[in-house]
Each structure stands twice: as structure tokens, then as C-alpha cells.
Amino acid sequence: MGGNLFANYEEVVAMILFGIGFTTLLLHRNMIKKIIGLNIMDSAVYLFLASKGYIEGRLAPIVVNNVTDMEVYINPVPSGLVLTGIVVSVSVSALMLALTIRLYRRYHTLDLDEIIIQSKKEGK
Amino acid sequence: MSRLKKNYERSFFYRFKKWVEGEYDPFDGKLEIKNTNRVKKELANHTQNPMEVFYQEEEEEIEHATEEGLKWYQKIYKIVSVVICLSIISVLLITVSYLPKIGNPDNPDNNEVSKRYIEKGLEETGATNIVSGMILDYRAFDTFGESNVLFIAACCVLILLRYDFGGKDSANLKKINAEANDRIYEPKNDVILQRVAFVLVPMIIIFGIYVILNGHLSPGGGFSGGAIIGAGLILYLNAFGFKKTERFFSQKTFKWTVFSSLTFYCLAKSYSFYTGANHMESGIPLGTAGNILSSGLILPLNICVGLVVACTMYAFYVMFRKGGF
Incomplete structure (x- = not known):
């Protein structure tokens, strides 16, 4: 173990959130809850990126009074990456929910095991 | 508590209790007597094609087996997934503990890329x-x-x-x-x-x-x-x-x-x-x-x-x- 576990508490929280999301994704049989788990994992990644870009005592990267010194502002690159990630996660959530609606119309259940059993029966 | 279970009648404890009380015959339904059921069914459905009856029974048996298998599979699946999640979290936490401290200006991610964006950004883009x-x-x-x-x-x-x-x-x-x-x-x-x-x-x-x-x-x-x-x-x-x-x-x-x-x-x-x-x-x-x-x-x-x-x-x-x- 390295020594920075408690100093990096934001990243620790992000990793625990990631684990919670992954557990939700694996353990729940309801499709909607699986999608919620995936969204929790997304949020954990954003938290991790945002905490990576933070520098203590510095300002948000918006130029005030024409001061363009690196010592004044935080790192702008992770902020841009988080923006990209949010857009992609919104699209993916919408697509997954649409597919779930189609599955519900076909099998009248959201339970994944039930859907698998029914589809296997139809395949015989 | 276990009386609240759905499949209480098939649980081990219930069968054990029955056996102690003398109501349960462990060979009941497991010897050749079982086949009489099939014969009876065939007699009852003698108008049907016997092969069809056979297939039906086989299908029922397969269904029963898949239900049993699913139950075991779900138990093992839950345990394995919890173990996998815990191991992933622990690996990630160990990695985080080796990462540099948050908020330190000398971290490797504050390199020349962000320097260039901050120092030349206003001049080159005007934003x-x-x-x-x-x-x-x-x-x-x-x-x-x-x-x-x-x-x-x-x-x-x-x-x-x-x-x-x-x-x-x-x-x-x-x-x-x-x-x-x-x-x-x-x-x-x-x-x-x-x-x-x-x-x-x-x-x-x-x-x-x-x-x-x-x-x-x-x-x-x-x-x-x-x-x-x-x-x-x-x-x-x-x-x-x-x-x-x-x-x-x-x-x-x-x-x-x-x-x-x-x-x-x-x-x-x-x-x-x-x-x-x-x-x-x-x-x-x-x-x-x-x-x-x-x-x-x-x-x-x-x-x-x-x-x-x-x-x-x-x-x-x-x-x-x-x-x-």
C-alpha cells in the first residue's frame, strides 16, 4: 500500500462509487437497475477526472484581467474530457432505455433471466 | 423464518423433520414405481402419439432440470460477482494509494499541454x-x-x-x-x-x-x-x-x-x-x-x-x- 490513500480521499470515493455501480450492474436482474448501475459508474469516472484536474488554491480556467499565468488556473484538460464523457453517457443511456422498452414490449417483463428463458423457449 | 420460504417443502430441514417423524420414506417415488406414472399417462393418452407423450415428459424433465440449474447458477453467480467486485475495488484502492496527492501543482498531469492551453489560449482563440x-x-x-x-x-x-x-x-x-x-x-x-x-x-x-x-x-x-x-x-x-x-x-x-x-x-x-x-x-x-x-x-x-x-x-x-x- 502506498501512503496516499487518505490524502486522495476524493479518488477513494470515486473508486468505491465505481464498485457500487459495478455491483449493481452485476447483481440486479432488473434492466432499469442495471442501467442505473452503469450511470453510477459514469459518475464515478467524472469524479475521478475532476479530482485529477484540481490544483489546490487555484481558480477555474476563466481568464480574469488578462492574467495568463499557469500558476493561477487549474488544469483545463480533465474538464474538457468530463464534458465529452457526459454527452456520450447521455446518448448511451437513451439508447439502452429504448432497447429496454422494446424488450418489455416483446416479453412483458424487465427481468433479464425471464427474458433469457423465454427467448430460449422460442428458439426451440 | 424458513417457513416463510417459498420452497420450504423441498428444503433439507423439512425433509429431515419428516424423516424423524416417520412420515417420509426416502425411497418414495425414487424406485421403479415411478414408471407406473408414465404407463398410466400413456394409457390415459393412448389416443395420442406415444412419441409425443415421451417428448412432453422429456421437455418437462428438462424444464425441471433447468430450473434447478438456474437456482444453483444464481447462487454461485451472486457469490462470484461479489468477490469480483470486492477484488476490483481493492485493486483500484491500492492503485489510488500509489497515485500522487490531489491538488499538488507538481503532479505529472499538469504538464506542457495544459501550460500551453492556459498561456496561449486567450491569445490564439480569443476566448x-x-x-x-x-x-x-x-x-x-x-x-x-x-x-x-x-x-x-x-x-x-x-x-x-x-x-x-x-x-x-x-x-x-x-x-x-x-x-x-x-x-x-x-x-x-x-x-x-x-x-x-x-x-x-x-x-x-x-x-x-x-x-x-x-x-x-x-x-x-x-x-x-x-x-x-x-x-x-x-x-x-x-x-x-x-x-x-x-x-x-x-x-x-x-x-x-x-x-x-x-x-x-x-x-x-x-x-x-x-x-x-x-x-x-x-x-x-x-x-x-x-x-x-x-x-x-x-x-x-x-x-x-x-x-x-x-x-x-x-x-x-x-x-x-x-x-x-
């Missing part, structure tokens, strides 16, 4: 918001890809959830059914909602426009402003119904707005990159930093992105609710 200048100038094609991702997601949702496939009668009937069904859930003439929406919707949309237009000066930009405008449109739709929104926002509006925004974005940024790569004068003035009309192409590109995002948000909502505009 006070460095993040905005970064995503809409240096990495503009990345943002173009993001807008396309949103558009493609909207198209896929449209394909998956659309009701009127262009068919003749059955599809039309489906559409009519969907609309009738939607009327049940639509709060018709809800006075409180309509009054609140009457006050709030213009303010929300104006705030969204403000966020988009000030994207290069303050926090915000096309994505956040577009999401705000989309939320305002959805509130308007919820309060006043589809008939009123169809006056200014139909599928045609969606199609042409998104198409023209994406085309303008692509052409403008291609021109800018082409002239930049060939060391030519692009002729796009950067203006004075801090004014609304400044920073070259960033303002029109922000407007394009905002339009795409607002239309996509509204389209997602409409599609999920009714399956069409």
Missing part, C-alpha cells in the same frame, strides 16, 4: 473561458464528433421506438392508439402546471440562450445551454400538450435544425482548419477578448451545438413518451 476555447477551437473536431454521437443516438431511438413506420392501416391504427393512450396520461388543462409554466418557460429558455451566448466568456457553453433549453421545451410540452408544441416544433423542425447545424459546424471548422494548416489568412476576426462578439468561430459553433443538444433532448423525451413527434 476567456479556456475550456470553451480548448473544446471548440483546438479540439473542435472532437466536439463535432460528440454532436454527431447525440444525433445518431436520437436516430437510433427514433428507429427503435417509432410507431408510424409508413405502413398502411395497422401502423396508422397503432399511431392512433398511441395518441389515445397518451391523452390518458396527459394532464389536460392542469391550471397550476399551466400557470407555473407560463411564468417559468420563457425564463428558462432565456437563461439557456444566455448560457449559450456567453459560452466563451463564462462557465457554460453549447452543451449545458442546450440542455437547459431542452428542459424548458419539455416543461412547455407537459403543460400545454402536443397540439401546441406541434405549431413550432415538429419532426421537420428537428430534422432541418440538426442537419443545418451539423453542416454549418463541419464546413466552418473545415475551412478554419484548412486555412490554418496551409498557413493562410482565415479572415475570421478574433475581436477583443471579453466582448460577446469575439473569439472568432467559437460563438457560432456554440450556437450550433446548443441547437443540436436542445433538439436531441426534446426528441428523446417525445420519443420515449409517444414514439413520434
